Amino acid sequence: MTSLAPDAVRQDNTLAILGALRARGPMARVDLGAVNGISSATVTAITAELLRHGLVTELPAEPHRPGGRGRPKTLIRLEPEAARVVCVKLSLNEVQVVVGDFTGQVRHAETRSLTTASLTPEALCDVLEERVRAAASALPGEPPRLGGICLAVQGVVSPTSGTLVWSPALRFRNAPLAAPLAERFGCPVLLENDANCIASMLARQPAYADAPNLAVIMLGYGIGMSVRIEGKPFLGTGGSAAEIGHSKFEPGGALCACGRRGCIEAYASDYALYREAHALLPLPPGDSAHPSEEQMQALVRLAEQGDPVARQIYHKAGRALGYGIANVLALFNPDLVLLTGSGVRGYAAMRPALEAAIDEALVPELVGASRLATHHWDRDMTCLGGIGMILEATDPALLAGKLQA
Numbered sequence: 334m335t336s337l338a339p340d341a342v343r344q345d346n347t348l349a350i351l352g353a354l355r356a357r358g359p360m361a362r363v364d365l366g367a368v369n370g371i372s373s374a375t376v377t378a379i380t381a382e383l384l385r386h387g388l389v390t391e392l393p394a395e396p397h398r399p400g401g402r403g404r405p406k407t408l409i410r411l412e413p414e415a416a417r418v419v420c421v422k423l424s425l426n427e428v429q430v431v432v433g434d435f436t437g438q439v440r441h442a443e444t445r446s447l448t449t450a451s452l453t454p455e456a457l458c459d460v461l462e463e464r465v466r467a468a469a470s471a472l473p474g475e476p477p478r479l480g481g482i483c484l485a486v487q488g489v490v491s492p493t494s495g496t497l498v499w500s501p502a503l504r505f506r507n508a509p510l511a512a513p514l515a516e517r518f519g520c521p522v523l524l525e526n527d528a529n530c531i532a533s534m535l536a537r538q539p540a541y542a543d544a545p546n547l548a549v550i551m552l553g554y555g556i557g558m559s560v561r562i563e564g565k566p567f568l569g570t571g572g573s574a575a576e577i578g579h580s581k582f583e584p585g586g587a588l589c590a591c592g593r594r595g596c597i598e599a600y601a602s603d604y605a606l607y608r609e610a611h612a613l614l615p616l617p618p619g620d621s622a623h624p625s626e627e628q629m630q631a632l633v634r635l636a637e638q639g640d641p642v643a644r645q646i647y648h649k650a651g652r653a654l655g656y657g658i659a660n661v662l663a664l665f666n667p668d669l670v671l672l673t674g675s676g677v678r679g680y681a682a683m684r685p686a687l688e689a690a691i692d693e694a695l696v697p698e699l700v701g702a703s704r705l706a707t708h709h710w711d712r713d714m715t716c717l718g719g720i721g722m723i724l725e726a727t728d729p730a731l732l733a734g735k736l737q738a
Contacts, residue, residue: 344729346371347379351388351728354411355437355721356537359392361406380409386735388415388435411436416480416731419465420719422527423486425449425502425554425623428460429713430468433720441471442716454508462517481521481727483719484510485530487555491572495524498573501555501590521730523723527715528557528575529566534718535671535708536561544669544704548661550577552676554623555590556598556654560665577661578602582653600653601683603629603676609646629678636682644682651683655690662691663699673708680707 349369354360360368366376383389392408413434422429426449432441445464452460461484469479488500495511497503515522532549535541545564551557556578560567567574578598579591586595587605599605607624610616610632619625635643658670672680691700 343379344732346375347383347732348728350376350379350383351411352725354389354409355724359408359410361408363406365409383409387412388731388735413438413440416724416727417469417478418481418483418720418723418727419469419479420483420485420530420716420723421461421465422713422715422719423449423457423461423484423500423502424527425487428464429716430464431716431720432468432472433716433724435724437717437721437724439717439720441468443468443471449502450504452503452505454505454510454513457503458510458513458517461514465518479518479520480731481523481723482514482518483523483525483530483723484514485525485527485715485719487527487557489573489576490524490526492523492525492529492568493572495522496572497524498571499591521723521727523719523726525719525722526557526559526572527551528559529568530715530718530722531673532559532561532566532718533722534714535673536564537721541669541671544667544671546665546667546669548575548665548667548670550654550658550661550670550672551674552601552654552672552680553674554603556602556657556676557674558661560661560667562665577657580657580660582656597653597657601650601676606632606646606650606679610643613642614640626675629675633679633682636679647679647682648686650679651686652690654683655687656694658687658705659691659694662701662703663695666699666701667703669704669706671706671708673710673714675710677707677710 350365353365353368362376362380363373366373380389389409390412392410394405394407413436415435418433420431427444427446429444431439434440447460486497486500487502489498491498496507496509499506511522511524528551531551535549536547541547547561549559558575558577560575579596581595582597582600583595587599588594589596589599603624604622607621607628611621614635616631617628619628632643636647661670
């Protein structure tokens with residue numbers, strides 16, 4: 334009986350090859366070896382097994398270039414149909430379901446509105462089961478068995494126990510979700526904070542390869558953060574580490590969605606910014622508790638045009654966020670603090686106060702070589718990150734299953 338992973342080293346090498354192909358796309362065997370520090374003989378042996386089990390395919394050889402030396406390279410790519418996974422993003426009054434293939438690419442996506450605050454844990458599982466099965470069946474052909482599901486949620490979750498601790502989208506707390514969903518679908522289910530999914534997506538990008546100690550702050554409806562230390566997520570004892578949005582800026586200050594006062598989120602999130610602005614400024618009508626992109630863009634434009642009320646609102650938001658970032662710099666000394674999320678639309682309006690707050694809070698030596706940057710939010714990276722996380726988590730089981738087949 335042949336094995337895709339007969340020992341720990343072989344399995345690590347096999348997983349590294351899968352990861353490289355997923356991150357970089359089709360590659361030649363020699364390049365797979367160079368990127369992962371694996372010998373050519375080992376790469377050849379592993380890719381032969383992956384080919385035999387249908388996990389990778391060979392592309393036609395590159396055309397021979399006149400004057401070129403050596404044989405043209407044959408590229409290896411992941412077989413998209415080797416596995417199918419799903420990421421579900423649960424946020425306030427909305428559920429998004431994205432189906433991904435073995436390469437990590439999106440094959441189908443759909444979004445539905447629902448009143449999340451009215452759901453019990455069992456009712457939520459019913460809704461998610463219905464939506465996931467519908468999305469998985471939307472693709473042509475026979476619906477395949479799902480390899481795994483990632484449930485990405487706003488709020489505090491415990492990935493190790495699969496428990497939702499608290500979310501602004503839901504009224505119940507401390508409810509196990511991963512286990513009942515895994516029983517319904519017969520596949521692994523990861524429960525993750527949405528910021529951790531985004532950080533996972535960004536950490537795989539070559540632009541941030543030099544930042545193994547990375548803090549990703551997500552600005553949007555709420556304020557979330559994920560911290561990666563030496564390339565691994567720091568979760569804390571219950572999964573609630575790095576909740577920068579609920580650290581304090583002004584004790585006894587503005588009301589936060591968590592029910593406490595003075596949190597950074599109560600000043601710098603979308604709902605907080607709009608709460609301050611909607612009674613004082615001419616903004617498009619809508620749900621003041623869950624402002625739309627149109628409403629937030631209108632507020633940003635007023636600040637950019639010099640409106641004193643809008644500028645003051647973003648000044649206070651920048652100051653609150655700046656003090657929060659200063660705490661991150663002092664506590665973790667990361668290579669990079671990366672701001673992303675839909676809320677980066679207002680970063681230019683917040684930036685002067687944000688940078689001034691960091692300067693006020695820290696001596697230069699505590700900032701050190703840490704860098705601060707933004708990543709443009711031109712697409713929602715939550716589900717892309719979740720797809721990558723569930724694929725990485727289920728790759729070992731997939732290899733074992735192919736071995737037993």
